[in-house]
């Protein structure tokens with residue numbers, strides 16, 4: 001396999017399936033190279049943030065081009081399969097029972113609805129279908145129900161990702177056995193600022209879930225949220241944590257807080273788009289082989305700000321008009337922007353991945 005990578009300089013993602021025919025992400029990022037760092041110091045990360053913008057952008061774009069096709073962006077769709085009623089107190093989240101946001105609460109969606117949504121997502125060009133359920137931690141029964149959804153969505157030719165809250169080893173294994181490709185569990189912010197945002201679960205709880213997911217052989221989707229009133233040092237601290245995990249997350253969602261009335265963070269100070277782009281640049285530099293996903297907050301970003309994010313190395317987005325419970329740009333808006341920028345969707349089902357295996 002190594003010889004094949006070296007020979008072709010690309011990796012044929014779509015052709016790799018396990019015995020049951022489920023498509024598997026073909027490698028652990030860290031297996032491709034030993035040059036990835038996991039020992040970043042906070043001062044080093046802060047120094048990157050503080051570089052002149054043009055220098056930082058140049059470095060991020062250079063790193064991006066070493067590892068990815070700069071004109072391809074992976075598309076994911078996110079569906080809320082169980083909405084609201086969550087006992088956690090994440091201060092940004094309209095789904096928490098602690099805050100009155102007037103949310104339309106619903107239980108787990110029927111499998112037919114989920115499969116139909118997956119078909120629609122596929123037709124709109126998505127290659128990954130993400131399902132979110134507002135639980136603190138799913139019960140065994142709930143994990144089995146989600147495993148059934150994972151199998152059904154896999155059968156539609158889409159990669160699957162779920163976010164269900166905290167997972168134990170056996171629950172992670174159950175999802176892995178169903179063919180789950182990715183599990184999303186964000187660190188949200190720096191360890192130092194974390195207690196200002198969530199009090200019902202600890203940072204270590206989150207790290208434990210990430211370890212369970214890794215041990216089960218599921219790819220990790222893990223990032224955070226900026227614009228929650230945190231300092232630049234906190235943003236650096238979040239990225240330091242992500243980059244210093246034993247393996248870099250394969251997918252790193254960077255969210256700009258979407259302020260929702262009724263949540264405690266509704267009035268928190270926003271960060272500028274330039275600071276957001278800096279955050280994307282630093283993510284790209286620290287985790288050069290990860291997909292950096294431009295996630296929540298795109299609806300309020302100008303085309304120009306999003307273009308800068310792509311230039312900074314963002315190469316994945318959520319498409320579809322809703323992101324769990326908050327608005328997202330419509331597909332047509334994304335298509336128009338992609339056309340202007342000459343960006344094409346990366347379809348991992350039919351194309352070779354753009355990784356250049358620099359071994």
Ligand code: SF4
Pocket residue numbers: 086087088089090093094095096133134135136165
């Ligand atoms: S755990 Fe998830 S769904 Fe629950 S309040 Fe926090 S962000 Fe919202």
